[in-house]
Ligand SMILES: Nc1nc2c(c(=O)[nH]1)N[C@H]1C(S)=C(S)[C@@H](COP(=O)(O)O)O[C@H]1N2
């Protein structure tokens with residue numbers, strides 16, 4: 493199988509393959525290079541022959557479809573979106589430092605941004621004669637299977653129809669102008685900008701319009717947010733909040749945690765992201781959050797306002813005297829909402845949506 497060389501990613505697990513880039517490389521380019529894009533899989537990467545590939549569209553539609561890649565290419569207009577993909581477990585390591593959580597201890601690298609191209613999901617749903625709109629869900633299944641707490645099952649997820657009809661939601665076949673790599677979902681994956689990566693089903697096999705959210709393990713039993721007083725033993729999956737939209741978040745990518753620096757002006761670089769809402773401001777501190785100053789927000793392509801689906805890159809220069817320093821970042825969105833100061837305030841036993849101020853300790857000497 494054509495697995496990409498991943499020797500230079502930080503590998504959390506080999507089977508299934510879960511890996512993230514070092515933060516310095518993540519920050520190297522606004523559109524994340526394929527070699528630097530995090531990989532999150534729940535089973536084995538399926539081997540799919542493009543010639544035999546079929547996507548089925550069924551359920552509550554007037555005209556069920558069975559589409560080849562050629563059908564998709566010739567029957568629908570091309571669409572594109574620049575969007576950030578982020579795992580619901582991004583930055584989980586910060587929550588694991590508060591108290592034990594389940595899942596891989598991702599640093600802030602379970603995130604990446606690409607220009608995705610393909611066809612709009614809405615166009616395909618319309619061609620299939622989507623019947624009902626209100627309260628309907630669009631469910632997806634992938635060709636991959638894996639081990640879950642409930643046994644062996646295919647990967648699946650769903651999104652509410654209102655989101656599914658958004659022009660930003662794509663059935664994508666390319667990433668930054670190149671064909672999707674097998675690990676990222678070739679030949680066709682869903683891309684749901686603003687939502688947790690888990691909803692962007694890779695190796696897309698079927699689309700089903702239905703009255704309820706998917707009953708697939710990953711939708712119905714996993715990727716739920718629980719209050720801090722609920723444990724793995726007491727959690728009732730039906731009572732957890734299904735994770736769709738991602739919260740406001742930010743991270744310092746440079747300097748690295750634990751870096752040894754020389755005294756003087758030091759440039760901090762990082763990202764800020766908010767599932768759909770523009771970033772209004774990024775604050776940085778060199779003293780653990782007692783004093784703040786504003787970072788410069790970098791413009792890319794069409795400008796920040798046009799890129800609510802993509803992250804915002806920021807940088808700031810701070811004069812650091814000798815000694816240990818705690819560098820901190822927090823972002824503010826256009827509603828004036830900001831991030832919690834302390835990971836303990838958002839701790840949950842599954843370690844999802846870790847979005848407290850990001851802190852990096854450096855030594856200047
Ligand atoms: N079919 C399938 N789709 C999937 C997954 C998977 O294991 N199987 N993982 C999901 C999760 S949890 C995330 S975060 C993203 C990761 O996409 P990437 O590996 O391309 O970065 O894919 C999502 N789509």
Ligand SMILES: [Mo]
Pocket residue numbers: 532578579580581689690
């Ligand atoms: Mo994920």
